[in-house]
Amino acid sequence: MVIKFGTDGWRAVIAKDFTFENVSKVALAHAEVLRRRNLKRVFIGYDNRFLSENFAREVATIFYSEGFEVNLPPNAVTTPLVSWAVKHRGFDGGVMITASHNPPVYNGYKIKEGFGGAATPEFISEVESFIGKVSPKGSIQEGSLKEQDFTEEYINAVRNGVNLEIFREKVIKVVHDPMFGSSAGYLRRALENTKVTVCEIHAYRDPLFGGRAPEPVEKYARLLMEKVRAEGAFCGIMNDGDGDRVALIDEKGNFVNSQLVFALLMLHLLENKKLKGAIVKTVSTTYLADRIAKHLGVELIETPVGFKHINAVLRQREDVIFGGEESGGYGFPQFTPERDGLLSALNLLELFLLKDKTPSQMVEELFKRFGRAFYKRIDLTVEPKRKEKLKEFIKSPPTSLGGLKVREVKTIDGLKLVFENDGWLLIRPSGTEPLLRIYCEMPEEKLRDEVLKEAQKLFS
The missing domain is CATH 3.30.310.50 (Alpha-D-phosphohexomutase, C-terminal domain)
Structure with missing residues (x-):
């Protein structure tokens, strides 16, 4: 079979095309590209999917046998954590074993380059050109893999991206649904020692994701919506299987679509945080962004769908402060050049607490200012x-x-x-x-x- 990478990594059905043999071929090709660039340190993460840890260990073993210094965390992690570790802890590249929001029968192989973001199309093309053409340089052996856990460091770094004092001023309850994914516990840990109580559902590993795809969309948010109403919570936060996307449920238990979340985050960064710079959105993102950009005199750049296209702009421009897409993936380049579901969630909560308004009130204010959508x-x-x-x-x-x-x-x-x-x-x-x-x-x-x-x- 021909292995081709899509919008965000290579994804395939487990045991059909996503096999240990094919994953090994991809890992060997990836290692060859890094070797030709004289790069040696690799971070390998994995999510809660079926066999993810086993596939990750196979990839780590191959890289180790090829002479690379490899770090394989002891637990499942989120994709944003991998991006953060690569960028801020001196790794030359990263691998994340995940199929993100795809149905449970899928798994995948995401590549991160040394800048922390998704691999460039040029890098991916080079990897694809070596798949099936590279033989192991030595015997495949399981060596002394490093198992350093960066979870605490990553969560603390995310906490530093918001004003924590605001979270200590008002008592609220937030319901978090990590959708059985690897972001379980992240929001709760990020909001420790604040007045925000985090109540969790689906915060344990289930490789079948409760019989649904771990995608933060309305049709999979019913239980979270009901829980928000039952608990009388301030809002609900939902992350996808690998934690790079976010969805919002308002205090009435209604789903707030990702387009409105983009607009709210954009306004928060520009008006409340006073950040200066350009905004990037994909072609499938709300016209409210155009109206906000025009109103505030901000440059708005439009790209094809897929965060890799936003990444391409980030590599060319240092003045971009925010990028996002219709799927609920929002990135903050000053942190990492990648989507981050936890940082997005904290920024939303920061906005609501700063303005002392509920999510539905903030949406209504958005509509009054820029029109309904x-x-x-x-x-x-x-x-x-x-x-x-x-x-x-x-x-x-x-x-x-x-x-x-x-x-x-x-x-x-x-x-x-x-x-x-x-x-x-x-x-x-x-x-x-x-x-x-x-x-x-x-x-x-x-x-x-x-x-x-x-x-x-x-x-x-």
Whole structure:
């Protein structure tokens, strides 16, 4: 089989394509690329998925046998921790064994370069070119692997990214759902010695993730929403399987979509923290960001979907203060050039406590200032005729849809139609799953549903 990396790493079904043999091939190729760059120190992390620790130990053993200095933590860790350790503890690269938010049958291999972020397309291409072509330099042996645990250091570093005094002024209860993933306990530990009580659900390892995908989206948030209501909590925080994404539940038990979370975080950094610099968003992210940027005179840069594209901007620009995407992944370059679910959660709580407002009140204030926005994404299975249809639309895009006139067409990732009311529709193939994704954001909920219905008809 041909092993190809997608939007964020190589992901495949366990025992079908994600096997010890194939993982070993990828690790050997990765080691070869690092060796050619004279790089020697590697940090290898893993999440709570089925066999993740075993796959990670296999990768660590290969790197050790190839002459690398390897650190394999004694427990499952989050992807942001791996990024932080690589950047701040002197590693030349990193590996994270995870399939992030994919269903339980998947696992994956993420590569971090020495700057702490996802590997560049050039680096990935080089790794792919060596897969299956590199033989072990010596016998595969399990040597004296270092097992240093950076969890406490990482959590303390995240705590330093917010004003902890604010968390000591008001008594609130927060419900945290790590979705059986490796971020279990992180939020609770980050908020120790404050007046914030963290109540946890699904905070233990279950490789089947309760029979669902560990993705922080509304359809998987029902139990968290119910728990917030039952506990009378201030809000709920949800992280995906490897802890780099976040979702927010307000005090009423309602799901706050990721687009609104992006806008809230953006405003917090610019207005409350007084950070100066550019903002990066993917093509699937809210028009509220455009309105905020225009209002505050801030440069807004748009990229294709996938945080690796945001990373590309971060490598070129030192003035970027925030980047994020529709999937609930938000990054703070001053910390690491990668998404961080824990730091995102603490910044949200800091915003609410600083303003002395509930999440729903903050959303309402956002709408009053910049207009309402209703967002939804639907996924269709990939079929050859749907792929061809998308190619046709990209070549000859419609001038109107659902009675709305198209103001602008963007093709940096699939097809994006921007309408005269600022609303938009994006159609693109997923980079991590065999799906065709249709995204839509409109100033009215009914209008959004009508446009999505029209778009679905085009691909029926």
